Amino acid sequence: MRKLDPQLEFIVESGASELQTRATRDRFGLRVETDDGIAPEVVVLVQHSGDPQALRQAGLRIRGVAGDIVTGSIRIDLLPALTQIADVDRVEGARVMHADLDLAVTESRANLVHTGPPGRRGAGVIVGIVDTGCDYTHPSFRRADGTSRILLLWDQSLTPEGGETSPAGFDYGVEYSNAHINRALAAEDPFTIVRHRDSPPFHGTHVTGIAAGDGSAPGQGMPAGTFVGVAPEADIIIVSDNANGAEGIGTSANTLDAVNYIFEQAAARTQAAVVNMSLGDNLGPHDGTSLLERGLDHLLGGPGRAFVKSAGNAGAARIHAQGNVAAGATVDVKFYSPPGNVTPDQFDLWYEGGDTFRVSLVDPAGNVVGPVDVGATDSSNFESGNAVRIDHRDKDPNNGDRRVFLSLRPGNAAQIQQGNWTIRIEGVAIVGEGHFDAWIQRGSPGQVPTFLAPYENTARTISTPGAAAEMITVANYITRGAGPGSLSSTSSRGPTRDGRTAPTVAAPGQMIISARGHFVTPPGEPYQVMGGTSMAAPHVSGTIALIFEENGNCTQGQIKACLEASARSDAFTGAVPNTEWGAGKLDAHAAVACTPALNQV
Incomplete structure (x- = not known):
């Protein structure tokens, strides 16, 4: 059995000279090390059932472990030896991940959860965001006293300088604590202390604002409190997925590490956590058996852990x-x-x-x-x-x-x-x-x-890792602009390749106004309009934070069942469930109301 996936075999055959090109490194998640001259390394996911020490001895720099899936980096010339280990079943090259409130919060009925009684706004729950990063200086992510609600920020692309360190258990990137962030906020130039910046078009900041922003800054000609996120009192952990230039945001291996990290940090604080990932890629079997999907399934299933994935924006992409x-x-x-x-x-x-x-x-x-x-x-x-x-x-x-x-x-x-x-x-x-x-x-x-026609088809376009068995995937419908109430043409469709119904539900995602990073053009404007399933997913993630505030012991399966049972159908959705809308339109109020019954499950 050939253990290297086709991408890795292609890389091994291509030779070191081509691997130096930026385009190839971006596409395959490569980095170039210069410890012994030019020694190309590739980031991988390894399915392995034995002692991890054997992987280290073969040259794998282990980054993280999720069940039988190990992430790490290894020199290209050592890949054949890695496959000779008997307990190695499969080695998959890390793939590049790509990016997939006023009206929206009301449309999803989250505002009714905020007012109660009792009012739920996500207090005590962690919302984890795996994305391009976040403008931690934005007012929407601060408490009333001016301190940050961001507990931790892991920038996977930075190299530690001075007293900076990588997170415990991971040998790359820089971790900033809440104390670091608060010290930065008090400084004349925050970025001399916490060097992380979100990058244009500030995708991660916008996503974070939808899930957990408090809308405390006025903007877009509207007063403070207009653009409030779904869980505006939740704690936040940000992971800036390792950048891959023009090709995408990060890699599948970095993404698995990011989710693992957030759940570990939440467990250490005895807090429930929901992770939002508005990223994805098109490769793989689309049946839940890719190594990233297997790894994510290993991290889910227990109480107080949830994960939400955007369905993707390939509905009209002809891919x-x-x-x-x-x-x-x-x-x-x-x-x-x-x-x-x-x-x-x-x-x-x-x-x-x-x-x-x-x-x-x-x-x-x-x-x-x-x-x-x-x-x-x-x-x-x-x-x-x-x-x-x-x-x-x-x-x-x-x-x-x-x-x-x-x-x-x-x-x-x-x-x-x-x-x-x-x-x-x-x-x-x-x-x-x-x-x-x-x-x-x-x-x-x-x-x-x-x-091209006749074989091009919009079905089965939900991006990887959206087919994971435990996954909650979110489609995108319109609440502002032309066609309010209808599904966006770009929203990816199900089912999975093995025939399971997907997406899970649909949420507002078109022309969503949320936090804008670093207040760029026009000067001083703290909000911007963006659209896609990337914007729909955090509506669901924020809703799950409200559910966790009600019952922090819910499992991913119980939450998914509640979201499906409480979803709304109308003339736009037609009969549900279906492969465009899933169970229908998100109803945050009904989903939270469903939660107490889970105590009996």
Whole structure:
């Protein structure tokens, strides 16, 4: 069994020279160490059932452990030795994560929870935010006395300086305590003490404001108290996911570490915690068996822990294709590569383990690489100079399905050839329906290919790790602007690839006004408008903080059941549950009212 995932095999084959390029490092979550000259390292997730010391001896720098999933970094040339450890089942390259109140709080009926009786505003509960970071100086995250509600801030991208340290148990980034933040707030220049800054467009600050901002600053021509978040009295822990340049926000390994860290800190304080992650990526089986999803499931299930994931914004992105192939038949799945596409493109195709396909790639000029049979790999160059690697994997150890991973890069050419390409699928032996699903990984704006009709499909577009068994995923609907009450066209759709209903619920996410980082243009304006499922998810996370204030012993499963049972349906949602709205529109008041019954579960 091949233990390295296709990305890692691609990296091993590509050689150190290509790994120095910024585009490749951003796409694959790489960092370059210079301790012994140039020694490229890759961040990985390892499925391992034995003694972690064996991993260390093989060269893995362990960062965190979540059940049988270990995160860490390792030199590229040591990856083959890592796979020789008997207790290592699978090694997955860290993948780049990408970004997925006035009217909204009222629409979700959270305002009724605030007023009560009894009033619930999230006091004593931790809201964890895994995102780009947060402007910790923003008034919305302070108490009445001016001190910060942010208990901890872990910036994964910083290197410790002076007396700074990384969090205990993690060997990277800088951790700032509440005392550090308060000292910074009292200083003339806060950023000389706490160096963290959110980066434009201040995605993390905006998300934090929706979940837990108190709206204490006036703005947008409105008085203080207008743009109040869902849990405005909650404590906050921020993890700034390690930056990956233009490609995305951080990696899947860093994300698992971040969630693990927040739950550990909450447990040490005997507080319930809900973690919001408005991030995701398109690769993987979309059935909950990726290593990130397995790791997250290991962290959930116990009382006082909850996790919320944005469904994603791929509803209209044309990044998913699906169809059926009959025995002896051929299906041509076409995609368009835009002009100026200079970054590596990745396509992830999955089909049932009982079927057998043969796969080729055809460039716009009709040149063919392949066909590639099950168990084989083909690395070739087209006449244009573009390079492709087709890795056709036999049955995956975690779900028994087959996988075709295509990596397409400029190669010797200046860019990937513009025009219509074809993934050609031949049905060799078909036991079931011959069904396949394929996804295109996200990338830099304007450089991402798109699938074409007739196989492009909006279903099964919820981003990874949204298919985890324990996951609460959130779709996005409109409360301001054109079409109020309707689902946003960009909101990702379910179901999961193994047929489970998703998303869980929908929440307001279009044209949401929330906290703006560092008060940039226009000068002094503390709020801004943003939209997407990234903005919908923190409405649910804030609601769960209100639930935890009512009953801090609730489990993820109990909370999910309450959210589903209490969700509202209307003419826009149609009959629920369905694969666009899940159980319907979030009703925070009804969800909190459902909570006392959980004491009897």
